[in-house]
Amino acid sequence: MNTSSQDLAGFGWSNFFQSQLTADELTGSVPVRVTVAHRNGLDVAHPDFAERVPLLTTEPHDEEGRATVGDWILLDAESHAPQRLLDRKTLFKRKAAGADRRVQLIAANVDTLLVVSSCNQDFNPARLERYLVLARDAGVMPVVVLTKADLAEDTETYRRQAEKLMPGLLVECINARSREGVASLLPWCGNGQTVALVGSSGVGKSTLVNTLAGEAIQETQGIRASDAHGRHTTSGRSLHRLDTGGWLLDTPGMRELQLLDAEAGVEDLFTDVFELATECRFSDCGHETEPGCAVRAAVEAGTLDPERLKRFRKLVAEEAYNSLSLADRRARDKGFGKMIKAVVKEKKGRWE
The missing domain is CATH 1.10.40.50 (Probable gtpase engc; domain 3)
Structure with missing residues (x-):
């Protein structure tokens, strides 16, 4: 590889991935990170280029063998043809919504999960627990982020309710509309660090994405005053580079989060x-x-x-x-x- 490991480190590369490469792959392959997974291809990023490559060939029924957002894959150094998927540090997955029994991959190689809710009618302990189980089972540190703190009369009540869900749980009450309002989240967005956001629609998740990124990455919409709910504004999972050097993975609002193979997460929570x-x-x-x-x-x-x-x-x-x-x-x-x-x-x- 011509690109140094230090340059790749800014993309989340570490010794965990480096140790997986064979001698031939060290010279004949290029590691890239998946930023968007499409039905017919993968958008990948590298310090020297960004492009779309074909999907990796996997077994037809091997759901976890498919590349997802946040994954590292190897490309042929000359043709940039996909070669193989590297083992993951962490993997978020769920049972697909509805009657579908397939495993749906959410994100890979995430360091911190920002579980977003809001200081209004959307605050739901049961929903937060589902996300916390998801994080603990994947071995990822969760941080509960309560938005709309500037609009609530009593944010501490919401904070205390969230803190009771898990011993030592970090809870941040923020105003997602200003850079100053999200300053408490920046320590998890340092160089090469990957944070993922999950949360239902209407909690200000897209606003938070835009504020952290410093640009309008996601469209935003207001919520219905009657029930504090909103419509989904994020159409798919995507990985974005932050000016802090970190990477932010946004996910669509999840109407239905069915747990799968998460026994350890349930026990931990x-x-x-x-x-x-x-x-x-x-x-x-x-x-x-x-x-x-x-x-x-x-x-x-x-x-x-x-x-x-x-x-x-x-x-x-x-x-x-x-x-x-x-x-x-x-x-x-x-x-x-x-x-x-x-x-x-x-x-x-x-x-x-």
């Missing part, structure tokens, strides 16, 4: 519940009606929020179901359908 569960009388306690349940005792004693326990149960059940193999899911769905039919038939017989 709900350590309080799991620690209580070790004190239950029965090892397979469901924390519902079993005697000697330490989790229910904590709820009754007021030391565990009952709403947090409800959210915990929902995320555990959802993650377990989404992570089943397709064959297991079909078998489970089929068995569940038979059970429902049997119950309906029995009730119908009683009515007749």
Whole structure:
């Protein structure tokens, strides 16, 4: 490679990626970072050039083998034909929305996840917990960013609610419209660092992207005063260079975030519940009606929020179901359908 590792470091390159190269690749390949993943190609960036290259050839059903935004791939030094995808430091993924069971890759090689919500009706602890599980499972440090702090009468109430979601969680209340208002986020946007933004529509995420970038990268729209919601203004995931030397990855507002293979993230976020569960009388306690349940005792004693326990149960059940193999899911769905039919038939017989 003619380009030095120091130049590449400004793009997020590190020894983690350097160590993956063979002797031949050190001289015959060029590492580039994926900034946008299209259906028919990849936009890539390098200190000396930026261009669109064809998609990497992968196995038809290997979803995680496809390049996504933030990935590093190797190009042939002469032809710039894609050669291979390098192993990732981190990977965000989810189950595709709706009935689709495919894995959807969100972003790769992210250092910090900025979880964006706002100091108004959009603030939703359950939604924040989903993003936090996503971050913890990927091994990425999350920072909750509460926008519209300049419009709220009491930002500290929102801050305290967010801080309760995870021990040691960093929460920043900001005014996303000014550079001064986002100054507290700049330490995570240093040279070669990659930050990703996630959050629902209407929380000021696109405004924050533009302010951090110092230019109008994303279109912005106002929100409906009736419910504090807005429409999506970001059409796809994209990686942008910041004047601080970092990289910012914006993602579309997610209407549906289904967890997938995120058991470690759930355990990490709900350590309080799991620690209580070790004190239950029965090892397979469901924390519902079993005697000697330490989790229910904590709820009754007021030391565990009952709403947090409800959210915990929902995320555990959802993650377990989404992570089943397709064959297991079909078998489970089929068995569940038979059970429902049997119950309906029995009730119908009683009515007749």
